[in-house]
Amino acid sequence: MRIDSPGLTTDIELLRLQGSVVTEHDDHLVVRTDANPTFWWGNFVLVQDAPRPETVAHWVARFEAEFPHAEHRAVAFGAEGGDAGGWSERGWEVETDVDLVSDAVPAPAPAAEGIAVRALELDDDWEQSAHVGAHDTAPAGRAGRLVFERRRVTAQRALVDSGRARWFGAFDGDRLVARLGIVRLGDLARYQEVVTLESHRRRGLAGALVRAAGEWAFQDGAVRRLVIVAEDGGPAIGLYRRAGFSEVSRHVGVSRPPAG
Template sequence: MRTRSLGWATDLAVLELTGSIVEERQDHVLVRTPANPDFHWGNCLLVTDEQAVDDADRWVAAFESAFPDADWVAVGLARMPADRTGWGRHGVQLEVDDVLAAAEPPRRTAPPTGYVVRELAGLDWEQFVARDVAVNAEGLRYEEVAHERFARARIASQRALVARGAARFVGAFADGRLVAELGIVDCGGTARYQTVATAPEHRGTGLASHLLGVAGAWAAARGCTQWVIVTEATNPAGRVYRRAGFEPVAPIVQAYRMPPRAVGLACPR
């Protein structure tokens, strides 16, 4: 059975909007992002046949054939495999991301005091890059030069979406410093949130809830009728999204092997 969750469907829609090449095959999808070869989940394979997800040998080989220079493995799966041992033999971890959806935009809460909230523009984007690079450095997730290259290419593609009117990125600033941000992309009637993040010292202030509402209202004004957000299953922010009206739908399952130099989690969505 071929299947594609709402999470994967919106992932692919955003990738295509940002210039990735999405090739539909009989039982899988191949994704390439020539403009950002360091983007692991922009250079990946998605198994769409539920009956084929246990065949780790086949899919690891298919990924390595498609991406011979990659030092990672990134394979999306239509469901969690019943037998995980095959993936384990390849050093691949099976991960689950929650997919949350709503039929109404999040309620627009009042902005917390002491912050300026605005659409990202100009040098704000350089602060966006700097925050991403700093988070990676603090967590020692990926080799720093490669991660900064990835972050800059990804943010360049996001800026291009904004310039075309297909996305909006908003941030909250304290004394001129970007401390929280998120984006939203119109995927043709479905709005997909992107890169939701708040600096640790500014969490619990209501910033995330406010930004969700600001971006959601933008999508509603464009005629969107569904709002989608994807987050790690262990992310405490999931509680914030549920309070905002999002409910869980079919999750995303990922088979991922980090590069040898990496010591953290997968590239952020």
């Protein structure tokens, strides 16, 4: 099955590297991450076509047949365009993501004074990364979210240990306040998990991390292009464009959280 979106194709490669099982069918893929069953976008159906109202019931049924015990629902679409209105009408969240690429090291973006940018190495660095990932979760759901984030950190550390990846953090003293990852995938390098704590936004931290990760990725002579994905209409797209990234495609994902 062919998917042209560099964001989705690198998503699938990354999931495989982290132990997910990808089963290919004629018109869709089923992605399963048994080690992290609450990871929505590690347990989903990827459809080759664009969303269409008349296929909503079909793909809902397909997801539920593949994941009978899942509390969430998640379906992604590989082709641009289409009409996701049938999903939103049923109460599903519809998100459009933008794939951006750059063939050069991102533009310089110094972090604010007093902020140190370095790779995550220590156990405490990674534990703080899990907490940064869970920082926006309501208190009632925080414990469960930390379980999810710690599982994801375990997979990320395995990628780093393999030599394929590096996670970078911005530290205010000893406190991790922003982080991201980047993974080398042949001639592409894909950014992962760009998060900045609300208390430290608009201080140049994301730009500094994007630059540091891009520099590291291009140390491998095989890497020719950087890939990053941002939510359509979100504040990050402007930052990435200023860093030298250009839009190449878009794709839609639809999801529904657990009931209650």
